[in-house]
Amino acid sequence: MGSPVLPKALAFDVFGTVVDWRTSIARESAVFLAEIGMGERDPAAFADAWRAQYIAAMQGMKASGRDFVPLDILHREMLENTLRDWGADVATLDAAMLADWNHAWHRLDPWPDAVEGLTRLKARFPVVTLSNGNVALLLDMARAAGLPWDAILGAEVSGFYKPDRRAYLRTAELLAIAPHDLCLVAAHHGDLAAARATGLQCAYVDRPQEYGGAPAPDAHHEQAWEWRADSIIELADRLGC
Amino acid sequence: MGSPVLPKALAFDVFGTVVDWRTSIARESAVFLAEIGMGERDPAAFADAWRAQYIAAMQGMKASGRDFVPLDILHREMLENTLRDWGADVATLDAAMLADWNHAWHRLDPWPDAVEGLTRLKARFPVVTLSNGNVALLLDMARAAGLPWDAILGAEVSGFYKPDRRAYLRTAELLAIAPHDLCLVAAHHGDLAAARATGLQCAYVDRPQEYGGAPAPDAHHEQAWEWRADSIIELADRLGC
Secondary structure, rough: OOOOOOOOOOEEEEEOOOOOOOHHHHHHHHHHHHHOOOOOOHHHHHHHHHOHHHHHHHHHHHHHHHOOOHHHHHHHHHHHHHHOOOOOOOOHHHHHHHHHHHHHHHHHHOOOOOOHHHHHHHOOEEEEEEOOHHHHHHHHHHHHHOOOOOOEEEEEHHHOOOOOOOHHHHHHOOOOHHHHHHEEEEOOOOOOOOHHOOOEEEEEEEEOOOOOOOOOOOOHOOOOOOEEEEEEEOOOOOOOO | OOOOOOOEEEEEEEEOOEEHHHHHHHHHHHHHHHHOOOOOHHHHHHHHHHHHOHHHHOOOOOOHOOOOOOOOHHHHHHHHHHHHHHOHHHHOOOOHHHHHHHHHHHOOOEEOOOOHHHHHHHOOOOOEEOOOEEEEEHHHHHHOOOOOEEEEEEHHHHOOOOOOOOHHHHHHHOOOOOHHHHHEEEOOHHHHHHHHHOOEEEEEEOOOOOOOOOOOOOOOHHOOOOOOEOHHHHHHHOOOO
């Protein structure tokens, strides 16, 4: 691979790239499943089932003609669907408990390299989110995990969920830079492919444990990206930070 | 004054409240005025004249039916208007120099208490911008000045300039809190009055030197605000940080 021109800013996918949603959601779901009498079920499988509805929720929202709905609300609908699929009677469950369970997404743990890697990158580049998470979710997560974002951008601020091209282009526009001066950092080839189609640079960070070692659903989108690293710290090395 | 309920988040006006626009713009304008052969003119008066067009620019944009225009573009129009008023032939001026002059707003110095005060407040409350500045401007400023925002919100993200009520309400909505749980911190009674009308709490920070000691244009909007301080550090004291 040659040496591409350095970007002027870095925009990060968050779920899976910066934070380990599966371990965090499984750990919290174990407690809640026990609370509703389902303590014998596999909490990692519950996390997978909850997250598996994500793509369908994105597409369903787009097809429905609903106005933009923050991810917190979609997560809640996905949680209730998952609980029903697992045989729970959602209507009988405590409302405050369900709200707290849903807020587990605000409390996700970062991958071990994330805070140090972002801090090093931030010394040289603006680092912003380009996530489908809503602002309140990402802000809570950043405060809890110590993620040093310069700005929280992405789906809710642009009004469009990735992979809609407007989510990427609006983020570059808000940063007042050309699309090719913005680099999306993501652990997902599908996200990167959509970003590249709008003119962004792309950095792939490998997260083989995102799905607990199972293959990623978007592996067929893999391409030769401008940058590739096994952690955000290694990305900082590659970008000279 | 009694003790109001603590807010859940603090949203800051920026120009005049967090940064000293007048001293910074005067200092930079002195250099640019010299460069265009107007070195004998008063740069503080130039800063005042440039900023004085602000309210008119806001109202003009609203009345014009233009789509939302980022403040960088309005600042540039205001700069050219000011230069014409001062007798310059704008068409003959170097484009890169004008762009750099306009970007002086990205490089404003904080008031001496701002970084320490925000850092203390941030330990307890989310601290976000609720400014008419555009995202790129506020991000550059934060990186240069070390302002530790949790998120950059306000006019460009909401699509409406203050004092439009939607600028305040959308900020609370993005934080997923009720308007009365959000506190606007500002040195301007007019801004606070508009925020209070939408249900926000209000904290006034006195900045008697914002206009070089001249009276503020919106003093007639003064009310008994929930909080009042002479600096952001003093505000942190009052909020128990």
